[in-house]
Amino acid sequence: MHIPDNYLSPETCAVMGAVMVPVLAVSVKKVKEEISKARMPQLGIGAAFVFLIMMFNIPVPGGTSVHVTGAVLLAALLGPYSAVICLTTALLLQALLFGDGGILALGANTFNMAFVMPFVGYFVYKLIRGRMRSEKGALVGLAIGSYVGLNVSVLFTSLELGLQPLLFHTAAGQPLYCPYPLSITLPAMLIPHLTVAGIAEALFTVAVFSFIKRVSPGMVFEGEQESRGTGPVMGLVVALVCLSPLGLLATGAAWGEWGAGEISEVVTDGEALGFVPLGMQEGFQFEALLPDYSFSGLPEVAGYILSAVIGAALLVIVFRIVASLVRDKSAKNGAHNATQSE
């Protein structure tokens, strides 16, 4: 799971590092609200705990053993924001002093293991725990949460690795960093984690959690007040923005989104269309502000991310304005009804 340096391009590392800056800033702010400043040393001790948990070898069928990450366990025990800080600290020490994982790749490694894994795992855990309000529900939630958290994190790792040959290659087409495309990295990384490591992680997480709950129940993080916050939705939007360069994978235009210059090459039943329909030829040509999501002077990936940020932000703004209008209207109606009933 720890990506070494030179498997990812410096550009990828920079993007992932930039994503982690706001994540860390929000986490520090949240943790300061949750625990007093003077109690901060416990984060350091939490980091030491998770560092050591990563060194445990767990037996799996077949006589071998695998390492666990303990990220979702930590999120369930200390809360997701504390987990982000503890895991980032542990990963930084591993990269800088123990040579485990790259220094440049630290951004990507922390994104996968210190952000995606604890947050996805904790979200699933909380969702299931909320639906099944029992001791068993918490354990089922934790098992599924740690399994899903680990595998989503592995998915991101294999996406980062698999995109390298596509985005960064020599003029002759030889890949500069990880040479394997998504069709290899996805199954190669996901299959072992979906079948063996994920189950080992889930079993270990549940066993340790239930031990702590039994022996010292007061030590488990109870979580903030249940609220229908927009956190998960915003998280999803950010994730999709980061994933937007995947659009580069698609060659040509999306089906039905052909431009006038592209439609003549559309193949139907093995035959190209060969002409531009008259209506398209003479019709209205809309010049978008962001043609084909590219900007001159910016690399294609950055252009994609920039387009995605602008698009997502515009959509959020439009929805917020519409929502506020609807709210105003219903408030007015409510007031109107109230006066009528008097």
Next chain:
Amino acid sequence: MAVPEWLLESQDFAPPVDKDGFINRSILSFMRLLSLVRAQERRGGGLGRLAVNPFFGVLCTLVLIVLVSLSTQLTFVYVVLAYLLVLLCVMPVRDLIATLRISLAVALITALIMLPSFLLGNHYSIIVVPLKVLVTVMAVNILARSAEWGRIITALRRFHVPHLFIFILDITLKYLVMLGEFTLTMLTALKLRSVGKNRSKQTALAGIAGTLFITSREMAEEQYQAMECRGFDGEYKLYDKFRFGLADAVYLLLNVGIVAAFVYLY
């Protein structure tokens, strides 16, 4: 008093063999961790007069790694390799062997990973990527083995890493040893007490991890109380004297040379 007869009977007890490879591997990784931390504690001043200010160490290693990663010129990677080998020459032999062993091992694993791609006709990755990995791992290991870790962490302060974060890193490093020793004791006990078949070994491993967490929380509470008793109010200030010696000048000069080589070959 007569010795009871059953005590004189010779017994032939051969406990059935059980799979406990995972305990052995866990014990080994904890021992490796502790020996690494202890080795750097003993280092003290490190190379004495040859020791470089850790700030320059961290800065130059970072620049070096970025340049290696950016470079598409094999010649540049060889230049960096030559430079790192010269640095290795002045290191204590124990650190020299350890650095070489770990960097060669990681490079070899990378070469194995790249092998299928080579068979598919990609001749670039099989040479360049393992070589770059070798150089990077070597550079980081030289940094980690050339100074006391506490000083490397303090050096991060000059990169505007917040005080709070450095404080957390410091505490992590200290408690890594205390909690590591504690876990090692528990793992050893589990191994020694499991004579013959012990089906509950896996469960016991979860107990060890759970006890580790509870102990860490107790230690955190004690640490907090001890610090508060001594007047800690949440503000953590670092004071370190910045020094610049002959070794630093030579080291910086070598690194300027590396940057120049990068620009020249680019």
